[in-house]
Amino acid sequence: MLVRAEGAGFAVYLARRSAKSRFMPGAYVFPGGAVDAADRDQAALERVVGPVRGIGFEFAVAALRELFEEAGVLIVCRKDGRRAGIPDDTLRDLRRALAQGKHFISLLSEDELYLDARELIYYSNWITPAGVPLRFDTHFFVAHPPEGQIAEADAVELHDGIWLTPREALERAARNELNVVFPTRKHLERMAKFETLAAFLEHARERKVTACEPRVLEDGTLGFWPGDDAW
Numbered sequence: 001m002l003v004r005a006e007g008a009g010f011a012v013y014l015a016r017r018s019a020k021s022r023f024m025p026g027a028y029v030f031p032g033g034a035v036d037a038a039d040r041d042q043a044a045l046e047r048v049v050g051p052v053r054g055i056g057f058e059f060a061v062a063a064l065r066e067l068f069e070e071a072g073v074l075i076v077c078r079k080d081g082r083r084a085g086i087p088d089d090t091l092r093d094l095r096r097a098l099a100q101g102k103h104f105i106s107l108l109s110e111d112e113l114y115l116d117a118r119e120l121i122y123y124s125n126w127i128t129p130a131g132v133p134l135r136f137d138t139h140f141f142v143a144h145p146p147e148g149q150i151a152e153a154d155a156v157e158l159h160d161g162i163w164l165t166p167r168e169a170l171e172r173a174a175r176n177e178l179n180v181v182f183p184t185r186k187h188l189e190r191m192a193k194f195e196t197l198a199a200f201l202e203h204a205r206e207r208k209v210t211a212c213e214p215r216v217l218e219d220g221t222l223g224f225w226p227g228d229d230a231w
Helices: 057-071 088-099 104-110 166-174 182-191 197-206
Strands: 003-006 009-017 114-116 121-127 137-142 158-164
Touching (some): 003 197, 009 057, 009 166, 009 182, 009 197, 057 088, 057 114, 057 137, 088 104, 121 197, 137 197, 158 166
Antiparallel strands (some): 121 137
């Protein structure tokens, strides 16, 4: 969940999944994707600065890789932890090489860049309800784009990227202007409770993540087990 300050409040980045997607076609979602085998390699571990509290390094690698692949935002630093300013043309070249199949960790190594996992906040873990044909065990993170970087959907997996306040996103979904599925909507509803980015980030850093697995109710809608992470 990529967030940034906007006016007195804050906005979150949403983009539309391809209509050809096997899962949630046409839905507006947060950038993300599956953990690849290479995300678990020792080479990937050695390219990560700082752990993410509560979850393994491979999920941080996957989150940062997918964020760059789908939204063009690269959160990296130098080996000693210093922030790494990346020129726009270098970002474009790296993203183009990644789209052409170049190994992500190899690209970082060539430019002596390290994934800055310190900038990720592990926020939630949602599991698709039992009985659904295509199931996922999904981990949500919160991140802030580095100064000067502009999110841009890759036009392959994601399209029509847009920054909206959580309330604006919910209002547009209620008017059927955006197709927002249940997990995305519930995260937006929670974000909408906070007036400022600082307040939301403070909440995100303090919360304890426990797995949340909604259930399909008798009327076909989705609901939660009693006490299920207070959603």
